[in-house]
Amino acid sequence: xxxxxxxxxxxxxxxxxxxxxxxxxxxxxxxxxxxxxxxxxxxxxxxxxxxxxxxxxxxxxxxxxxxxxxxxxxxxxxxxxxxxxxxxxxxxxxxxxxxxxxxxxxxxxxxxxxxxxxxxxxxxxxxxxxxxxxxxxxxxxxxxxxxxxxxxxxxxxxxxxxxxxxxxxxxxxxxxxxxxxxxxxxxxxxx
Numbered sequence: 001x002x003x004x005x006x007x008x009x010x011x012x013x014x015x016x017x018x019x020x021x022x023x024x025x026x027x028x029x030x031x032x033x034x035x036x037x038x039x040x041x042x043x044x045x046x047x048x049x050x051x052x053x054x055x056x057x058x059x060x061x062x063x064x065x066x067x068x069x070x071x072x073x074x075x076x077x078x079x080x081x082x083x084x085x086x087x088x089x090x091x092x093x094x095x096x097x098x099x100x101x102x103x104x105x106x107x108x109x110x111x112x113x114x115x116x117x118x119x120x121x122x123x124x125x126x127x128x129x130x131x132x133x134x135x136x137x138x139x140x141x142x143x144x145x146x147x148x149x150x151x152x153x154x155x156x157x158x159x160x161x162x163x164x165x166x167x168x169x170x171x172x173x174x175x176x177x178x179x180x181x182x183x184x185x186x187x188x189x190x191x
Contacts, residue, residue, distance in 0.1 A: 002047045003099035003119050003143065004092045007039050008075075008084035009065075010105070011058040031185070035105045036061060040068050046112035047119075051098075054105075055088040081154040089144065099123070102142040109180040110141075118143050118176060127172025132159045134182040141181050145171070 012032045043052035053071035056062060057079070065072040077087035081104065089100050099122055101115060122129045122143040128150070131141035139158040144150070148171050153161035159175070166173040 001098060001123065002051050003101045003122070004096070005043050005047050005052040005115065006085070006088045006092060006100055006102050007043065007052070007054045007105050008081055008088065008102070009036055009039070009054055009056040009058065009061045011056070012036070012060045035108060035185075036064060038108050038110075039103070039105045040065070040070070042110055042112055042115070043070065044068070046115050047101075053088065053092060055084045055091075082152040085142075085152040085154065093146070097146045099146055100144045102144070103181075104140065104184070107140055107181060107184045109183050111180060114178050114180050115141075117178070118181075121174055121176055125172050125174050127174060128162075128166045129174045129176050130159060130162050130166070131176050131178055131181045133184055134179075138184075140184055141178075147171075 012029055049069045053073055054061065054065040055073040055075050057075040062072045062074060073088055073091050075084050075087060077083045085102055092100055099119070101118060103110065103115070118129050118131065118141060122145060126145060128145065128148055129143035130139055132138065133140045137157050137159055139154060139162050142162065148169065150165045150169050153165055163173060163175070
């Protein structure tokens with residue numbers, strides 16, 4: 001079963017705020033646009049327009065996503081990645097009882113085949129699949145089977161907290177490392 005892909009996206013103008021001391025505002029804006037276009041391109045190939053959604057508080061993001069034919073969800077349930085994930089997954093589950101694959105927007109090296117691999121692992125195991133970040137402490141992708149209702153734990157040490165949450169809800173768990181998914185842009189050295 002093809003999962004829904006949910007891509008949370010911060011503001012084009014203010015996203016990647018941790019890089020603000022190191023990048024001009026216009027450069028940071030270009031970087032955020034690059035992330036969004038790259039995510040749109042990847043989602044177009046897998047899982048496709050009819051199984052991908054983007055969630056954001058940003059009017060520009062909503063307009064761009066809709067212009068490319070994707071479902072755009074306006075984030076209204078509070079700020080941050082955990083609120084976006086909670087609201088977005090709930091909205092997608094109201095539409096169809098499918099697995100959901102969460103992929104934050106700031107992972108420029110992810111390819112469609114990486115997402116297919118996560119979906120295959122999740123379908124085979126019937127459980128949650130967590131892809132760690134390059135430090136082995138964060139969560140850069142999260143696959144949820146249709147019956148998994150977890151509280152999202154994005155932030156510092158989210159890998160450990162998501163694993164603990166998967167055990168709490170009694171769901172099978174696979175931690176899958178993929179170097180392209182693990183690479184995200186958080187600090188100047190990542191650029």
